[in-house]
Amino acid sequence: MIDPLFLAEAAINGILLGGVLALLALGLNLIFGVVDIVWIAYVDLVMLCMYAVYFLVMVYGWPVWLAALAAVAAGGALGVAVHLLVIAPILTAPPVNQLLATGGLLFFIQSLATFLWTTDHRSVRLALPVVEVGGMFLSFARLVAFAIALVAMLALYLFLTRTWMGTAIRAVAQDREAMALMGADPHRIYVVTSAVGGGMAGLAAALLSIQYSVHPHFGAAFGPLTFMICVLGGLGNMPGAFVAAFIMSEVIALGGVTWSTEMGYVVAFALFIVLMFLRPGGLLARRE
């Protein structure tokens, strides 16, 4: 029998991980919802931004918060670059070609990172304390990452619902031609969406780099998980992705303490397959 305190600690860690996963999933989902192309290489952009945080903090001695802001800016710029260089030319191409192009980008980024920085695991060393709450030990870095992720998602929500540009982004996701008839240049909306989605990747990178070490294959660990969360929530469905992120992270965390970390992932992916049979349109899919 597992110590209940141990389980509680895992459950809380699951929630904390869920916050950052939700941020990643919302970023990917936002871009997919608007541009209608899945950025297979999304988490590899996160990886590039993690390297940026690592070098800025460990080599150039920047304070972490400043490096995090730089990562957000770098992520936004990368998002725009990916849109203009890779996505824009294939907007009307058949879906399989779009998949190949963004998949190709993934291998390009991974290989470039390996070439530039080798396969070493690098971590940002911060002397962050471990907090003890009622006999449970929680990492301060994870608590901070969770809080910032929540604030960022709230900011995204307010942006999408309270501003002209945010509402236009949601409108384009529903009917891009109709939004052109309203006077919005769809390509401008795409660029802004890609910048926001990229900025979220940059922020996620900053939050991940205080918890995990970075290496060229970082995307292989979090990429499939992020994609799975988006599909589970229903591609393009933001509330769905948010809920799915916490379900998945909880399964991984609890499965991890009950059996082993690997088994946690096995259970999560198995659950994903079962849920896809039960609700193929995603957890929160509307029945039309």
Next chain:
Amino acid sequence: MLELRGVTAGYGHFTALWDVSLTVQRGEAVAVVGPNGAGKTTLLRVLSGLIPPRAGEFRFEGESLAGRPAHEVVARGIAHVPEGRRLFPALTVADNLRMGAYLPAARAAFRESLERVYALFPVLAERRHQRAGSLSGGEQQMLAIARALMSRPKLILLDEPSLGLAPVMVLRVFDLIRRVREEGYTILVVEQNVRQVLRLVDRAYLLEVGRIRGEGRAADLEEQAFIRKAYVGL
């Protein structure tokens, strides 16, 4: 105000419009009638910039707009209420109207436009916090027209406003279009419901298999249209 000369347009290898010429004067209401597949929707899609014409001239207030993208055409003052309404179903009624005023010039007058539109369509004011997708067909058509008015257009293009509506609703929608007209807007409407639309407009063009087959004052055409009904099934 609007002038088309020799416009040819289509999709891929298919040509939907052949050598179409028509004019709309300021303050006029003009209809384009014709059977299904005559090219009426294609004509409006050319006018709002959704597809470029292959040949011909398209001038609005003296400026050539042929081949301009849709978001630039609407900025010149042409608002298109597309076939099937094309609302943003997951946005509220109020947000749909807000998107109608997306253009910088329209945004500046947003509050004023909103009041005018709510005065014209009181049911939309009541339903402003409801999702557009939850409205009835007639209400959705009203919202689509109201959304177009929010851009403060000079010319409104209406594509089959009566399509898919119950007969009672058809009368109401035509009645509302009449009121929009009385507000001083210039209107170009495409319809299959010939009898109703001829009572609304000053002039009409008859479009068949992509070509203009006739043109005249609405009152004169009404009788002819009844005759045509027998063999083209208008």
